[in-house]
Amino acid sequence: MLREAIRTMKKRQIKTASICLTVLTIKKIRLKTTEISKRxxxxxxxxx
Known part of the structure; x- marks a missing residue:
């Protein structure tokens, strides 16, 4: 039971981390595009 719970937690952590990374990359891309448009x-x- 404990091992399964730990596995699920790790999987969830990986999912949340990947989501955070994608969000950060999207924000960076948006910032770059806004800078380019301003120029x-x-x-x-x-x-x-």
């Missing part, structure tokens, strides 16, 4: 806007404004 593009500035370039467009300066070009005009």
């Amino acid at each position: 593009q806007r500035m370039q467009i404004l300066t070009a005009r």
Whole structure:
């Protein structure tokens, strides 16, 4: 019983960790895209 519980806990921890990692990567990508869009806007404004 204890071993099974520990196994399930480990599996759950791995799942939560992977979810956290994916969320972090998505946030990083969003930040990068926003930075790029800001730069593009500035370039467009300066070009005009």
